[in-house]
Amino acid sequence: MSRLSTALLGGTGVVGQRLAELLARHPWFKLKAVYAGKTAGLKYQEVKWHSEPPAEVADLEVLRLEDFNGGYDVVFSALPSEVAGRAEEHAAEAGCAVFSNASSHRMDPDVPLVVPEVNPEHLELITAQRKLRGWSGLIATDPNCTTVGLVMALKPIASEYRIRAVRVATLQAASGAGYPGVPSLDLIDNAIPYIPGEEEKIAREARKILGELDGGRVKEADIRVEAACNRVPVLDGHLECVFIETEEPVSPDHVMDLLREFRGLPQELKLPTAPDQPIVVLEHQDRPQPRLDRGAGSPPGMSITVGRVRRGSSAASLLLTLLVHNTIRGAAGCALLLAELAAEMGWLS
Structure with a gap:
């Protein structure tokens, strides 16, 4: 299948950079944009990295979070919880499938909180979520x-x-x-x-x-x-x-x-x-x-x-x-695996 266009919100922190590393050569998802706050305007390779930035995404410009207007199939959120809630809702309203590491929506009754090997059936909550919130996108979260x-x-x-x-x-x-x-x-x-x-x-x-x-x-x-x-x-x-x-x-x-x-x-x-x-x-x-x-x-x-x-x-x-x-299976890797699972189960169609 063709790779799904993907954006990363909060891509300059520890978990965001782990996600970028995992996405750089991913067969299903193509990272096309990184959004952040204070580092907006820099090349992705110019922000403070904790390892070597992947060459595939090093030249992406970091965009302002306030300028996000959708247009992607998949959005990964590694935002701080104090700003993640509304930003993730905005992305879902724009029709994006949002997979979040933030705690903002984890305990919402209509939001799946999923570890893919443990409770994949909880993705069924997306049906109720779309009906209740009136959006075509979705929010699914991984836990602490x-x-x-x-x-x-x-x-x-x-x-x-x-x-x-x-x-x-x-x-x-x-x-x-x-x-x-x-x-x-x-x-x-x-x-x-x-x-x-x-x-x-x-x-x-x-x-x-x-x-x-x-x-x-x-x-x-x-x-x-x-x-x-x-x-x-x-x-x-x-x-x-x-x-x-x-x-x-x-x-x-x-x-x-x-x-x-x-x-x-x-x-x-x-x-x-x-x-x-x-x-x-x-x-x-x-x-x-x-x-x-x-x-x-x-x-x-x-x-x-x-x-x-x-x-x-x-x-x-x-x-x-x-x-x-904690930053791979406990965060970035879990979110990525959740997105793969949702795609394979048909939730991104």
Whole structure:
């Protein structure tokens, strides 16, 4: 098929640049424009890059966000949440299919909040969204980067066991705060035991993603989710220590098999950005580690890594540690995979 014309809103931040890297040689989407605020008027290669800008898009001029008027098949949003809401609505009103990393619309009842392997059926909300809002475009969102890894690990477990409660403590990389992010004097030789809004996002988003469609809405999963989030001096890769309480006795060996064997619709459809094995299980006692394991999968960083799967204090409890690359699988890669899924399912027609 011919490549779909694509725009990137907020393309100069950490996640926006990751999206540009993934889009540069994408077989389905052609990045034609980048929109931003303060850097408008510069060549894309002239903004502050955190790696080498892809040659395919280096000479694009960064356009003013205020000048966006549609005209694209697909729009990716990596905008800050304080400006994303209206900008994304404007793009959908203009007939664009919007795939957002921002939190602005995640919890809207008519907006799909999707991790493609976990709840692809939630894209059906687009029908209700178009009817309610009267636009031909759409808005679909991916969750907080930490939530992505958590629900990917929970999905295969929930297919065999009834989960009552989940508690998670996170060790989140500096890049999760964007650029310039947390001041170096705050983070070097330190850890910060609070990330504003993060704990609440994880709880709300996980319940929505693991919920079921019910008459054009999502009935949230009846699971207690509690989180404690910490910023640590690691560049990329969020580590999560997870405690799971189930209704019935749980077998760690069986859970490891469930995780290894888990495949979703993106794998079945062989989407370009889908890793062959979305969950990599390690049996080493000291893994996963961000430096060693954040690049898991193909494309690199698109698989989560799970280790230290073990029984908790009761037969109906389980502990595990997982790692998700926060800017790839947890953000840019998840949005791109979601757009591929929507295209393959016919939502972009």
